[in-house]
Amino acid sequence: MSSIQSQSTICALATPAGVGGMAIIRVCGSNALRIVDMCFSGKQKLEHSASHTIHFGKFIHNDTVLDTVTASVFIAPHSYTGENTVEIGCHGGMVVQQQIIEALLDFGARHAEPGEFTKLAFLNGKLDLTQVESVADIIHATSTLGSQASVRQLTGGFTQKLQELRAQLLDICALLEIELDFAHEDIEFVDRTVVTNKIHDAISYCSHLLESHKGSEILRSGLYVGLIGYPNSGKSSLFNALLQRKRAIVSNVAGTTRDYIEEHLTISNIAVRLFDTAGIRDTDDVIELEGIEFSKSIIEQCHVLLIINDVTRGEHHSQPLVEYITTNYPHIIVTLLQNKADLLNTLPFPPDTIYTSATTGLGMESVRDFIKQTAQSQVDVTSSVLINARHVGLLQHIVESLHGALTALALQHSNEFVALDIRQSIELIGNITGNTSNEDVINEIFSRFCIGK
Numbered sequence: 001m002s003s004i005q006s007q008s009t010i011c012a013l014a015t016p017a018g019v020g021g022m023a024i025i026r027v028c029g030s031n032a033l034r035i036v037d038m039c040f041s042g043k044q045k046l047e048h049s050a051s052h053t054i055h056f057g058k059f060i061h062n063d064t065v066l067d068t069v070t071a072s073v074f075i076a077p078h079s080y081t082g083e084n085t086v087e088i089g090c091h092g093g094m095v096v097q098q099q100i101i102e103a104l105l106d107f108g109a110r111h112a113e114p115g116e117f118t119k120l121a122f123l124n125g126k127l128d129l130t131q132v133e134s135v136a137d138i139i140h141a142t143s144t145l146g147s148q149a150s151v152r153q154l155t156g157g158f159t160q161k162l163q164e165l166r167a168q169l170l171d172i173c174a175l176l177e178i179e180l181d182f183a184h185e186d187i188e189f190v191d192r193t194v195v196t197n198k199i200h201d202a203i204s205y206c207s208h209l210l211e212s213h214k215g216s217e218i219l220r221s222g223l224y225v226g227l228i229g230y231p232n233s234g235k236s237s238l239f240n241a242l243l244q245r246k247r248a249i250v251s252n253v254a255g256t257t258r259d260y261i262e263e264h265l266t267i268s269n270i271a272v273r274l275f276d277t278a279g280i281r282d283t284d285d286v287i288e289l290e291g292i293e294f295s296k297s298i299i300e301q302c303h304v305l306l307i308i309n310d311v312t313r314g315e316h317h318s319q320p321l322v323e324y325i326t327t328n329y330p331h332i333i334v335t336l337l338q339n340k341a342d343l344l345n346t347l348p349f350p351p352d353t354i355y356t357s358a359t360t361g362l363g364m365e366s367v368r369d370f371i372k373q374t375a376q377s378q379v380d381v382t383s384s385v386l387i388n389a390r391h392v393g394l395l396q397h398i399v400e401s402l403h404g405a406l407t408a409l410a411l412q413h414s415n416e417f418v419a420l421d422i423r424q425s426i427e428l429i430g431n432i433t434g435n436t437s438n439e440d441v442i443n444e445i446f447s448r449f450c451i452g453k
């Protein structure tokens, strides 16, 4: 994509608003150096400085020294955005940050929109859309593993995978088109089984990428773990025990928790969002179970459900609830915890039973291990890419087009039609990377950004 040197020069605070040790104000655009030079007094003019140099000086406006600052110079195209950029490092006081920005506005810069710096980087061909999305993911990362996966994506992980897929599809097109060139000779140059196999390979490549969606979501937003069970089974007590602090109210009155409570914790570098829910009434009546809408809306979001059974009421006391969940939410990983085990004289059930006691801490390590292993098994599939809902939609579309190509082959249609479907898949890859995306999609992606990024 060609460089689109922005008409105006934009500026914004790149560090979080508020008081801090230091703050960075970014100025970007063809006039960035000239504008900063109007208020920066150092050993030399920034306009005469080499790219990737840092200069110390005074920041002056209306004859008043506002601060001593550093100015880091990046000359187009060698900057994050691909345009001239100055990053002003000042002291992290709210007043000084604001005064510097106001001075820059006075000298002709304008406020940057949220995500505008990254948008320029995209428009100038510095980042493709998957890399832009990874920038947003790094900023919003809630766990070490999630952040690391986003960085891998930023450094081209997904781009590379898509290039591999594109190469596979171009390979198929080439085979089909060779034959088209000799169509009038009625000779079959290419074995159709070879083409069919190659399309199957491309489909399984896409399916493999699609499979990593769940793991990607876990890396991006955390593993959602819900504690559910009948009233008084000890959900809130276990919630507190897992958090290792008293967060939820516990009492022997059935129905203590009315709403759901959400807290975050980290288990083995994976962010976990833990939900305590209102007790689901002790009933065999599934219709009544359906009435507990609040808990239901949480259940739907969860990757893992821990069903808390009050073991003093019998090992199978929560069986109707277990059956209800496994039937209605077959995609959710469910495990049963036999709680209040401290009140049993013996632990008589099969060896894979997880006994817990919120009172003594029994079984807490097993529960943590279970959460950890579940998260790990999902995350392992993700390898180096973070698939999001937008990618899923496009990859599914690619798979559909490839199936279209398979059908055309099976029906002995002309290679032209088969190639048409493959060409469409190649075009869809362009939508993922942003080579051929429309304005709405791009705006939607940048709406997740903050000002200064």
Ligand SMILES: Nc1nc2c(ncn2[C@@H]2O[C@H](COP(=O)(O)OP(=O)(O)OP(=O)(O)O)[C@@H](O)[C@H]2O)c(=O)[nH]1
Binding pocket: 229, 230, 231, 232, 233, 234, 235, 236, 237, 238, 249, 250, 251, 252, 253, 254, 255, 256, 257, 258, 277, 278, 279, 280, 339, 340, 341, 342, 343, 356, 357, 358, 359, 360
């Ligand atoms: N002995 C023993 N008592 C427990 C244990 N877990 C919870 N309790 C007690 O059981 C009662 C109910 O505990 P909660 O944690 O409020 O139960 P809950 O499932 O959140 O109840 P609701 O919010 O009403 O649905 C309280 O009196 C707790 O002290 C446990 O492991 N052992």
Ligand SMILES: [Mg+2]
Binding pocket: 235, 236, 237, 248, 249, 250, 256, 257, 276, 277, 278, 279
């Ligand atoms: Mg409770």
